[in-house]
Amino acid sequence: MGLYQNRIVVKVGTSTLTNDVGKSDLRAMDNLARVLSDIQNMGYEVILVSSGAIAVGCNKLGMRTKPTSMRMKQAAASVGQCSIMYLYDKFFNDYDKIIGQILLNAEDIEQEEKKDNLTNTFDALLEMGAIPIVNENDSVSYTEIESEERLFGDNDMLSAVVAVLCRANKLIILSDIDGLFDSDPRLHPNAKLIERIDRIDESVYSIAGGAGSKRGTGGMKTKLQAAELATAQGIDTIITNGKNTEAIYNIVKGFGAGTLFKGKQR
Ligand SMILES: Nc1ncnc2c1ncn2[C@@H]1O[C@H](COP(=O)(O)OP(=O)(O)O)[C@@H](O)[C@H]1O
Numbered sequence: 001m002g003l004y005q006n007r008i009v010v011k012v013g014t015s016t017l018t019n020d021v022g023k024s025d026l027r028a029m030d031n032l033a034r035v036l037s038d039i040q041n042m043g044y045e046v047i048l049v050s051s052g053a054i055a056v057g058c059n060k061l062g063m064r065t066k067p068t069s070m071r072m073k074q075a076a077a078s079v080g081q082c083s084i085m086y087l088y089d090k091f092f093n094d095y096d097k098i099i100g101q102i103l104l105n106a107e108d109i110e111q112e113e114k115k116d117n118l119t120n121t122f123d124a125l126l127e128m129g130a131i132p133i134v135n136e137n138d139s140v141s142y143t144e145i146e147s148e149e150r151l152f153g154d155n156d157m158l159s160a161v162v163a164v165l166c167r168a169n170k171l172i173i174l175s176d177i178d179g180l181f182d183s184d185p186r187l188h189p190n191a192k193l194i195e196r197i198d199r200i201d202e203s204v205y206s207i208a209g210g211a212g213s214k215r216g217t218g219g220m221k222t223k224l225q226a227a228e229l230a231t232a233q234g235i236d237t238i239i240t241n242g243k244n245t246e247a248i249y250n251i252v253k254g255f256g257a258g259t260l261f262k263g264k265q266r
Pocket residue numbers: 012013014015016174175176177179180181182183184185186207208209210211212213215216217218219220
């Protein structure tokens with residue numbers, strides 16, 4: 001089965017959705033809602049994979065630092081997820097769009113029946129013109145937040161899983177950085193942006209470091225894992241800066257912005 005040529009998955013990370021003190025970055029969320037709504041008006045089907053629940057929940061609950069205990073992280077996610085969806089609902093509503101929430105665990109796509117149900121839900125939402133917004137089901141899952149052997153790893157991986165499941169044509173990963181550089185620019189100020197990668201091998205992994213801020217998780221490594229999964233199924237994957245949401249217009253039209261990982265010919 002081929003890919004849906006007009007279907008795109010956009011993933012946005014915590015570092016883009018929250019400001020330096022850990023509160024929701026309303027301008028970033030509004031910009032994202034506007035551009036994605038506009039792109040949908042242009043005839044594209046849009047799925048958003050959004051992080052931020054734990055960070056926003058921690059802030060709302062007055063936790064000064066990110067909790068280390070699992071139960072506190074899960075409680076924070078429960079509070080933050082409501083807050084994020086409430087804001088998305090308001091912003092997307094301003095642009096005349098309907099959103100739907102889908103919270104996922106690894107086992108939801110491991111069982112054939114659940115996987116089919118999930119695909120049907122995505123398809124039905126898209127058919128009706130709604131924009132599905134996806135996150136890990138942090139409050140019930142242990143593996144996604146903590147385990148080293150987790151399938152989703154973090155939302156980067158989840159976005160690739162969703163892109164494959166929904167047979168999207170493109171996966172756009174919005175980060176707090178312009179794309180993949182030849183070394184971590186936070187540590188090496190002269191690092192250069194790599195515009196295109198056709199094969200993700202060990203040499204590519206060797207230049208990817210960890211998260212760049214207290215709020216991000218995974219860093220470039222998990223983005224490369226996501227790109228590897230998606231490109232293997234023919235899905236072009238782009239890492240670009242979430243502060244420049246306008247770049248999404250260029251990307252959907254096939255122009256460059258950030259780093260393109262070219263999907264394998266199938
Ligand atoms: N080679 C690299 N190129 C670009 N960024 C890198 C690289 N290695 C590590 N990073 C770090 O990855 C960070 C982005 O990942 P992360 O902190 O998880 O944010 P997000 O919330 O977007 O997922 C960047 O801020 C950067 O410091």
